[in-house]
């Protein structure tokens with residue numbers, strides 16, 4: 233089931249939570265809505281679900297497989313939900329929680345008791361919790377509860393699955409396990425899913441496609457690799473990872489570091505990711521930016537070096553442990569940074585890259 237979002241705007245009072253959103257979610261995909269808190273992710277998800285209406289004057293529409301569902305209330309859209317906060321029924325067992333949506337169907341649509349039992353056990357198998365059918369939610373870990381919430385959402389065979397920060401309340405290790413698990417589950421069932429997260433790593437790891445949102449607007453849509461390697465805006469580049477900002481100028485239609493070329497026309501900012509800087513002990517040919525090592529953090533196979541330039545601006549560099557062993561720098565040491573790649577953004581869009 234594909235989802236098309238067309239010219240959707242949403243205003244709360246005078247506040248524009250969404251501004252003219254246009255998006256196509258491919259059938260069977262797992263798409264992440266990624267953005268900082270308050271960027272409109274939940275509002276967009278609620279509009280897709282039919283829990284929130286679009287601004288009438290915007291003429292916005294939601295289509296499922298090409299048919300408008302804009303006027304359909306939530307109970308006619310066949311969507312499944314999983315929220316951050318466990319919404320399991322506390323007085324019901326795992327089995328009863330998953331069976332709930334099937335049992336409350338109108339009599340003529342309802343499956344027999346046996347069929348419901350089979351469906352629930354099929355889902356328990358899918359979420360790998362067959363042994364826990366008789367437990368109550370309070371007897372489960374946070375991760376197990378979210379798996380049950382997912383099974384409950386899937387029980388009624390929704391056309392679309394909507395997940396709003398489903399792992400947001402869990403600790404880091406469980407989150408990582410569950411995102412792998414969700415990816416695997418999605419590869420098994422292929423239900424079109426929209427997954428809201430403010431965690432860029434989660435989006436990059438789980439999704440087929442990432443929609444980066446900022447202040448009620450879409451900044452970029454693309455495959456994880458695409459948005460990471462070719463961020464369309466400065467906002468996307470900064471949101472998807474650490475970035476160093478250097479002063480520069482435009483010279484010969486190219487962004488150059490001020491240290492490299494003092495002339496040139498327009499002042500610009502050159503954005504460089506920490507892993508796109510090499511550390512040298514002496515100034516070499518081409519661009520090499522002097523800096524002093526502030527501190528060195530060794531984090532397993534990665535080494536993060538923090539440095540200060542002549543303006544006392546903090547610069548972050550990330551190198552492999554192997555590279556660090558070949559050039560082991562230490563605090564207060566004078567070094568030279570060689571940028572391997574940088575980007576310049578003009579009025580929001582990428583203009584130059586080296």
Ligand code: ADP
Nearest residue numbers: 244247249267268269270271272273274275276
């Ligand atoms: P996100 O999920 O990305 O954190 P939301 O979609 O929840 O963002 O909210 C986007 C903006 O809209 C926020 O500034 C929020 O305060 C505002 N907002 C959301 N729902 C309402 C509401 N029902 N009434 C007023 N403002 C709202």
Ligand code: MG
Nearest residue numbers: 273274275428
């Ligand atoms: Mg939200």
